Amino acid sequence: MPTVRFTRNIQRHVECPTEEVVGTTLAMALESYFGSHGPARGYVLDDCGRLRHHMAAFIDGRQIEDRTGLSDPVGADAVIDIVQALSGG
Amino acid sequence: MSSRCHVSTRKGLFTLERGAEGWRIVRTSFLGDNVTLTANDERDGSLYAAINHGHFGVKLHRSRDGGATWQPIATPVYPPKPEGYVPKTPVEGTPADWSLKLVWALAPGGTDEPGALWCGTLPGGLFRSEDHGESWTLNRSLWDDPRREQWFGGGADHPGIHSILVDPRDSAHVKVGVSCGGVWTTRDRGATWAPTATGMRAEFMPPERQFEPNVQDPHRVAQCRQAPDVLWAQHHNGIFLSEDGADSWREITGVEPSTFGFAVAVHPHDPKTAWFVPAVKDEVRYPAGGQVVVTRTRDGGRTFDVLREGLPQQHAYDLVYRHALDVDGTGDGLAFGSTTGSVWLSDDGGDSWQRISAQLPPVYAVTFER
Numbered sequence: 090m091p092t093v094r095f096t097r098n099i100q101r102h103v104e105c106p107t108e109e110v111v112g113t114t115l116a117m118a119l120e121s122y123f124g125s126h127g128p129a130r131g132y133v134l135d136d137c138g139r140l141r142h143h144m145a146a147f148i149d150g151r152q153i154e155d156r157t158g159l160s161d162p163v164g165a166d167a168v169i170d171i172v173q174a175l176s177g178g
Numbered sequence: 179m180s181s182r183c184h185v186s187t188r189k190g191l192f193t194l195e196r197g198a199e200g201w202r203i204v205r206t207s208f209l210g211d212n213v214t215l216t217a218n219d220e221r222d223g224s225l226y227a228a229i230n231h232g233h234f235g236v237k238l239h240r241s242r243d244g245g246a247t248w249q250p251i252a253t254p255v256y257p258p259k260p261e262g263y264v265p266k267t268p269v270e271g272t273p274a275d276w277s278l279k280l281v282w283a284l285a286p287g288g289t290d291e292p293g294a295l296w297c298g299t300l301p302g303g304l305f306r307s308e309d310h311g312e313s314w315t316l317n318r319s320l321w322d323d324p325r326r327e328q329w330f331g332g333g334a335d336h337p338g339i340h341s342i343l344v345d346p347r348d349s350a351h352v353k354v355g356v357s358c359g360g361v362w363t364t365r366d367r368g369a370t371w372a373p374t375a376t377g378m379r380a381e382f383m384p385p386e387r388q389f390e391p392n393v394q395d396p397h398r399v400a401q402c403r404q405a406p407d408v409l410w411a412q413h414h415n416g417i418f419l420s421e422d423g424a425d426s427w428r429e430i431t432g433v434e435p436s437t438f439g440f441a442v443a444v445h446p447h448d449p450k451t452a453w454f455v456p457a458v459k460d461e462v463r464y465p466a467g468g469q470v471v472v473t474r475t476r477d478g479g480r481t482f483d484v485l486r487e488g489l490p491q492q493h494a495y496d497l498v499y500r501h502a503l504d505v506d507g508t509g510d511g512l513a514f515g516s517t518t519g520s521v522w523l524s525d526d527g528g529d530s531w532q533r534i535s536a537q538l539p540p541v542y543a544v545t546f547e548r
Contacts, residue, residue: 102234128250132234136255137277143233173233 091163093122095129096172107172115146116159118169134172144175159160180506183513184225184245185521186213189539191227193245194513194521201523201534207245213542215501220548221292226251226311229283236278240311244547251311254278254297265528268330274301274337281475285342288349296352298339302329304354306368310423315369320354325373325392329359330394332414340500341399345406353424355399355411360391361424383414398500400444400452408449412442412500414460419479420451437468441503441514443461448509450478455498455514455526464495472514472528488531489522496520501543515541 091112095105105126112118123130136140140156147153148169153161163169181196191213193205208229217354225241227248228537233324239248256276265273279300287294287306297305297314303321305314320326329337334357341355350367353374360375375391383393395414402408407423416437417430431437438459445451454473457463465471470489490496496516503514512528515521519538522531 100232102231102237131233131237131253135235135277136253137258137275139277141233141235 091118091149091165091167091169093118093169093171095133095170098173099129099132099171103132105129105132110169113163114159115148115153115155115161115163118163118167119159143174145172146170147172179282179508179511180546180548182244182545183504184218184545185513185515185538185541186216186227186501186543186545187515187519187539187541188212191216191245192521192538194523194534200532203535205245207248208239213283215281215543216545217286218547219286219295220546221286222310224310225547226295228282228284230280232507236281237365238281238311250532252313254281254299254303254305254314254316256303260301263306266324266327268328268337272335274327277301278303279336280334280338282338282340283342283354285344288344288511289345291349294349296342296344298342298354300331300334300338301336302326302338302356302359304339304342304368309452313376313450319364319369320362320371320481323371326359328392330393332357332397341396343399343401343406343409345401346403347406353399353401353409354361355396357397357414358393358395360394361396361399361409361411363424374424375427376425377420377429378411378413378418379415379429386413395412398442399442400442402444402449403432403446405449408444410442410444410452412439412454414438417442417479419453420530421478422475433482434472434484435469435471435473439498440465440500441498443503443505443512445505445509446507448476451509451527452479453505454502454510457497463497465497470494470496470516472512472531474528483528483529487529488524488533490520499542501545502541504546506543506546507548513544513546517541 090109094107110118110121183194185192190209195204212230217226283298284294295307304317343353345351363374375389375394378394396411399411410418411418419428420427436456439456454495469491472485511522521534
């Protein structure tokens with residue numbers, strides 16, 4: 090199963106433990122994660138469902154391409170990292 | 179007089195209390211976080227704090243114990259854009275994104291509508307909660323008005339609602355101040371809206387458009403609680419006064435050292451008394467001569483006092499943002515904070531000032547607890 094793990098910085102505001110999820114796209118994987126960690130959603134995605142402007146997502150170390158639709162494919166054993174983009178300061 | 183004041187800063191919320199030896203900082207909340215605004219709901223004593231986490235977005239918190247503890251509440255969410263929607267491009271800037279950028283105004287509803295709150299945002303959304311902020315609904319009447327799409331940013335990249343004024347006589351009668359979009363009024367709790375900025379002047383526009391209500395940039399609008407038809411505006415172009423409930427505005431000129439600034443406060447009982455914190459106009463934005471002063475009128479703008487006792491008069495470059503000046507419920511207590519981290523309070527209507535700190539983070543808002 091894919092695994093989602095989060096930057097340590099976000100843990101100061103909302104609990105985001107590393108967890109296994111289900112899904113074959115980033116959108117599906119995150120939806121799976123937010124199903125059990127609802128408060129984290131607004132810290133990662135904006136109110137249009139896009140990856141927040143100064144957040145970044147990697148799948149197996151590869152930066153995602155679709156920040157709006159989150160359609161990047163996720164392999165069965167992929168590791169998804171949600172981190173801060175340094176552009177945000 | 180109020181004995182507690184909340185100072186929202188770039189690095190946290192600082193609560194001041196008046197003690198036997200004067201005002202002092204008694205509590206810090208959200209230390210390290212960007213607290214952009216704090217509101218006090220005097221109907222039930224609740225406090226609301228808006229935080230902009232940058233990377234992690236805008237959040238709202240509520241305290242029901244005077245700021246000792248805080249709980250997260252809902253954040254306004256914009257609805258999806260309609261299918262096929264093509265936004266109009268405003269006079270300056272880019273079409274508004276249907277996404278929350280900043281909470282810029284928080285105001286309790288009337289005394290007859292407990293739990294009701296209004297929230298103004300960048301990019302120009304007005305939201306209402308009926309349940310103490312547990313949920314929010316975008317006011318579609320204002321948002322869907324095609325004139326709203328013509329609003330544009332003043333300083334920020336997005337237009338924003340920074341002032342929300344609920345008429346104490348009638349909670350359905352609400353005014354909002356918009357940078358840049360003038361002043362808008364509803365008399366039916368937001369079902370319909372009309373622009374009410376006639377008389378305001380926007381020097382930054384071409385001559386033939388300078389008096390259009392929808393291009394005006396009131397930096398802050400304040401309403402006299404006891405005489406709600408009197409409103410004062412610190413506008414990008416100067417000071418404006420309305421004495422007929424915003425049906426018309428007239429410009430107050432000739433005020434030294436400057437009529438430029440962001441903040442305004444009006445006396446809660448005396449509509450002819452208002453305070454401003456001036457700066458050199460708009461290209462440079464620092465106190466004239468490096469001297470921090472407060473200007474005060476007590477005669478409806480005919481004359482102004484320049485108040486400087488207790489304020490730095492040499493090489494001081496403090497700018498005071500629009501929410502960073504407040505007056506308490508008596509009209510004697512005043513507070514303001516600056517971009518360089520100073521906070522001053524006055525117990526005598528501004529005649530003299532006491533500096534509480536000179537090294538706080540940049541101050542975005544000061545809020546007396548009433």
